[in-house]
Amino acid sequence: MVAARGAKAGLSGKVALVTGAASGMGAAVARRFVAEGARVAVTDVSREAGTALAEELGPNAIFIELDVADGVAWERAVQGAEGELGPLDILMNNAGVGAAGYVEEFDIDVWERSMRVNLLGALLGMRAAFPSLRRAGGGSVINVSSLQGREADVGLVPYVAAKFGLRGISKSAAVEWGRYGIRVNAIFPGLTYTGMTTTIPDHILGRIPLKRSDRPDRLATADDIASLACFLASDRSSYISGAEIVIDGGKSVRFPSSFQDYAPDLTALGFGVEEPAR
C-alpha cells in the first residue's frame, strides 16, 4: 500500500516533523510521509531506534532526539529540522504514554507525566513549530488524541484528562492559526495493533463492528493511522481544520468503550502501570 500511494507523491516537497516516530504509529507515519515524497524529521526519546529508522528511510529522513515535555529541546529540534530540511509544512504530535489510575486513587507522578507528555508536549510542539510553519507559508498540524479523548473510561483518568485536553489545544490552535493558513486537526484512534496489543481478548475484539478482510482481528494497524495522517498532511484536505476524526472501526458507535474489560492486563497493553489497587 505504501508503494501504491507513493506513486502519487502526495507530499512532494513538504517537510514534516513527527514525534514518537521511532516505533509504532509514528514510525509508520514517517515511512509513509517519506514514501509520499516528504522530507521527515524523525524525533523520539529513543536514540537507537530513531537513528535506525532514519537510516532505513535514507537521505529524506533525519533523526533528532526529543523529549516532547522539554520546551528547550523542542526549540532545538525545530531549529535542527528546519536547518537541515527547510521550514516545516507538517507537524505531527504523535508521542504519548499510557497512564492508568482511578479518580479516588492515582499516582500524582503518573498524572504529571501524562499531562507533560500527552498534553503539554503537543502544546510546546505547536509553540516551537509556529515560526517555522509561518515561514513555510502555512501548513498542517496533526495531533494524535485517542478514543479516550472523546469518551471517559474506567481506570484511566490521567490518560483521559490529557487526551481530552489535546482536543482543546487543537481547536484553540485551529481558530487562532487559520488566519496564517495553518490547519490543525485531531485524530482519535481506537485500538491499534502495534505489537503491544496482542493480548486483547476475543470478546473485546468482537465489540469492534468493522470486520476486516486484511487482518484476522478487528484492530487498526499503524498503516491505517498513517493513511489518515497522510490525507490530513496533504493539500487534499486543505479546507479541513479544527476537525476531529475518529478512526476506530466503529467501536465508539456501537458500544460504550469499556477499558474495564482489559484492566487486569493494562501493563500488557503498553500502559506501563499496574492496575490500581481497589
Add this chain to the structure above:
Amino acid sequence: MRALGGKNVVVIGFGDPITRAILAEVAREGGVVSAPPVGEVLIVVAALPEPGESVGSYVARIVDGAADAVTALFQAAVVPTAGSIVLIGPPLGSEEVAGFTHASTATGAMRGLSRAWAAELGELGVRSNYLQPGLIATDDGLVSGSVGLLASPPLIRDGGSLGTPRDVAQAAVFLASDEAGYITGAELDVDGGLSESRSSLFSALWAGGFQTATFNPLAR
C-alpha cells in the same frame, strides 16, 4: 494506483456543483461511475429543500433516497464483501442558522443514519461515514447568498476563505477509498474550522481592547 482504482462508484446527487465535483474527482481517482445498483462505493449528496417543502418531507426525501440506494445495492448483492458509504449533508447543516431548519434537521438524521449503518454493516466489511460541508462557494451561488450571515471560517487560504466543491469531493473520495479502510461511523467537517469558531466571542473582545489582569493580547 489511484485512490478508487477500478471501483464501481454510485453517486446519488442532483445537478449541483458538489455532485459535479464528486463525479470529476471519482473519475480522476480511477473510479468507475456506475448506475445503481452496481457498486461497492456509494456517495450520497443531500439535495436542497424545494421552495415551500416541509421539513418533514425534505428529511424523509433525503433519508429515504439514501436508504433506498443502500437497499438496492444489497439486493443486487454487490456490496457485501467490502464497501463504503459516504453521506454528504447539506452545506451549513451543522450551523443551526436561523432559516436553515431544513438543513439542520436533515443533518441530524443523516448523522444517525450513517452511524446506524456503521454499526450494522461493519460485520459485512462495509463502512459508513458522514461528511459535513461548511461554507462552500459555488459559481451558481449555492450558498453565496448566506455568506454575509456568518463570520468567515478561521482558515484563510490563497484565493479566499470559502471552501470549494472540490474540497468536499476530495474528502468524500478519501472516505470512500481504502485509504480510510478503518474509518467508519466517523463524521468529518470540511469547513475551514467554521464549526469551532461559531461561538467565538473573545476574538472580538480582544480586538476591542478587552484585557484581563494577566493577559493583554494587544501586546503580542
